[in-house]
Amino acid sequence: MSVSTAKLLAEVPDLAEHEARRLLLAAAGEQAPWLIGRPQVDAATADRFRGLVGRRRSGEPLQYIEGSVAFGPFELQSDGRALIPRPETERLWELAVGEMTGTPAVIVDLCTGSGNLALACKLSFPRARVYAVDISAGALDLARTNRDLLGLEVDFREGDLFAALPAELNGRVDLLISNPPYVAQAEIQQLPREVREHEPLQALVAGDRGTEVLARIAAAGVEWLAPHGVIACEIGESQGRDCLQLFAAYDPRIESDLAGRDRYVLGRAR
Ligand SMILES: C[S@@+](CC[C@H](N)C(=O)[O-])C[C@H]1O[C@@H](n2cnc3c(N)ncnc32)[C@H](O)[C@@H]1O
Known part of the structure; x- marks a missing residue:
């Protein structure tokens, strides 16, 4: 079963939109362009997204949830x-x-x-x-x-x-x-x-x-x-x-x- 991307993002009005999008990308294990022109995601991605939203709502930094951070010329693992x-x-x-x-x-x-x-x-x-x-x-x-x-x-x-x-x-x-x-x-x-x-x-x-x-x-x-x-x-x-x-x-x-x-x-x- 698939879930509407727009509806999923609308479930989290308390998060900044760019954060919600980044969490969705992290749930899908994808990079930014993946979301362009993608009206649906699969149910497993939607579930993972909701799990990541829960972590973010508890105050966990986005970089720990995403697992990486840019530093100078590098993308480093972060947790x-x-x-x-x-x-x-x-x-x-x-x-x-x-x-x-x-x-x-x-x-x-x-x-x-x-x-x-x-x-x-x-x-x-x-x-x-x-x-x-x-x-x-x-x-x-x-x-x-x-x-x-x-x-x-x-x-x-x-x-x-x-x-x-x-x-x-x-x-x-x-x-x-x-x-x-x-x-x-x-x-x-x-x-x-x-x-x-x-x-x-x-x-x-x-x-x-x-x-x-x-x-x-x-x-x-x-x-x-x-x-x-x-x-x-x-x-x-x-x-x-x-x-x-x-x-x-x-x-x-x-x-x-x-x-x-x-x-x-x-x-x-x-
Ligand atoms: C402010 S963080 C900086 C980490 C990293 N250099 C950075 O720029 O993101 C300080 C680091 O110092 C380590 N640290 C604290 N006391 C220390 C000590 N006496 N000897 C060695 N490392 C120590 C901590 O475990 C922590 O990883």
Whole structure:
């Protein structure tokens, strides 16, 4: 039995039309052009669509339901094991790449989540050895899946920041990039429900101040960077001033996102 596409979409007036269409495509396992000129879908697709609508109504992010998200040149797998890569993090990658004067031999991405930054850096610098660390085994499983789908070579390691890196990298890292957790404990309630209830808290919250993980990266990074190596981190919009102090050893500067908010700290080892 088939079901009218128009009627199906009309069942969900509470969702934005583009979301309803994307859920229907996800239910059908198809891409956008498939819906054009398709007045009917089969009953199994309609059932799956209603199931996905239920998940969306419970606040689950669209990207987790669809199972993928665009990041820079890639379409990455995305699910509740890791933070959804954000457009502002694409800017961190662009800034970091623009900061490199030569070809880096060693790149480290701390707090890699889905592997987005590590994979994008490997694409920019194919000859670099790229290491990426996360404390979450689930996030690393997802990152390794993304790596294998893209066919890029990145060494993903589980552990607490620098502790997961091979000791031989000490003093030899040309680019240290990170989008770490930077939300303060007390700010969790101000996050959108969709984020707070569905994305991993470990990916968001750093501690009472919000700058705890950034502070650890800044303090230990000095030892790991090669002479003149670049450090580039995403930060919270109110953390620019604190980060200038935390990263003082790198002659830091703060960069803003497209909305003009302070969102990145960049610097260079002496
Ligand atoms: C803000 S998410 C960023 C994920 C990804 N880099 C991105 O841009 O979407 C931070 C990540 O840091 C990881 N993390 C938190 N504390 C960590 C620690 N001490 N050492 C390593 N990874 C950590 C979390 O598991 C999470 O995947």
